[in-house]
Amino acid sequence: MPRMRLRVEKPATIIDINRVVGLDGISVDAGAVTVGALVRQQTLVTHDGVAAVHPLLREAGSYAGFHTTRHRGTVGGSIAFAAPWAELAATTTLLGATITVRSTKAQRTLAASDFFLGPNQTALAADELVTEVQFPPAPAGTGFGFHEASPRYRDYATAAAAASITIADGVCSSAAWVLLRAAPAPLSIDVASTLVGRVVDDAAIENVVQSLAGLDPPTDIEASGAHRRRLAVTLTRRALADAWANAQEAVA
Ligand SMILES: Cc1cc2nc3c(=O)[nH]c(=O)nc-3n(C[C@H](O)[C@H](O)[C@H](O)COP(=O)(O)OP(=O)(O)OC[C@H]3O[C@@H](n4cnc5c(N)ncnc54)[C@H](O)[C@@H]3O)c2cc1C
Structure with a gap:
């Protein structure tokens, strides 16, 4: 949306994925955190269960834009957009997260370190959607x-x-x-x-x-x-x- 506002992007078609079911959940299980692509950045930042195991997601995530943009911006959108300043790109890489992507034909999971290729460039194929991000547990201490x-x-x-x-x-x-x-x-x-x-x-x-x-x-x-x-x-x-x-x- 910001790029459309700047007239940098003029897409012929826009697909609203907001109502795709099942992509807006957060689960914390034995220290592992799974975040659906449609989870709002503000929801991730304010989730106490997530902060308890990965405080970095709260700390770094709170730098991602402003209160207002985080209420609309999604975790999947930030990752797929791969802006050079995206704090979530840095944190997924640091925490050794994996990113699951799906097309109508297949699903694959990539290490964050293999996903981000450059400014607004990712390993995502044109027909793939980011569906979730998995953060492994952090060791004690x-x-x-x-x-x-x-x-x-x-x-x-x-x-x-x-x-x-x-x-x-x-x-x-x-x-x-x-x-x-x-x-x-x-x-x-x-x-x-x-x-x-x-x-x-x-x-x-x-x-x-x-x-x-x-x-x-x-x-x-x-x-x-x-x-x-x-x-x-x-x-x-x-x-x-x-x-x-x-x-x-x-x-x-
Ligand atoms: C004023 C302002 C300040 C900001 N500051 C920061 C900042 O400091 N740090 C930061 O990280 N971000 C910042 N942002 C970016 C913003 O907050 C969003 O994170 C980003 O635009 C993604 O938003 P979105 O989820 O609505 O995705 P969109 O903007 O709708 O989509 C972004 C791109 O990703 C694609 N996309 C979206 N979701 C998926 C998916 N699940 N799978 C595949 N492709 C997908 C879209 O097709 C599009 O190409 C800022 C934005 C604004 C307006």
Whole structure:
């Protein structure tokens, strides 16, 4: 709809999928979360059961547009649209979600990391509909962090960083890190090799940040690549520090 308003899209036909039955449910089962494509983003963000197992969906999801747009915008629409600033694209990638898509002939399930190909580009075929998104359970002792920079409050992200850290025996036992707008699609960077087995203190975070030296984010009308790289460094520091603090709370 926003693209039609800007006259970027002039479709000959519009199909309203709002009344397709069975696509508007959320289930939380043993830590796994399944979200139907027609679930409104605001419903996902305010769902206490979802927030209890994946607080990142509330935290990052609340950056997706505004209260008003989240009441109409769907989870499936955000994922299928794959805007470069889509917080749900970053969070599905970070959380290792899978996305189920269907055509009249077949159904398939793709890892989020294989689904997003670039700005408004996905692995979705022209005759496929996103039907649901599945988030696997997070291991016990996991904490999350999400930070975003935008020109105005809750505006489209210029850059964002999402991180998760799991603590076992007082040290990091697994970690994940995704940057938004640092590359054409959500960029998943290996952070486990730097952090696993360590206490994630300032020195450990600086080791991670050093790996951003070669980052080459896109330059566009909103920001230069150099500015985005600086933002990625700052947002990564904050996201990792929050993820570690939240993981410590989870094991306390
Ligand atoms: C002012 C404003 C600010 C916004 N800010 C943000 C932001 O900060 N972050 C953010 O992530 N988004 C933001 N958005 C985007 C918006 O909130 C929606 O998430 C997005 O447009 C999807 O909305 P929708 O579900 O109505 O899908 P539509 O807009 O109806 O559809 C989007 C595209 O996806 C396709 N599509 C929709 N559902 C499916 C499906 N189930 N399967 C296959 N294809 C499908 C449609 O055909 C269309 O091509 C903003 C929007 C506005 C208007």
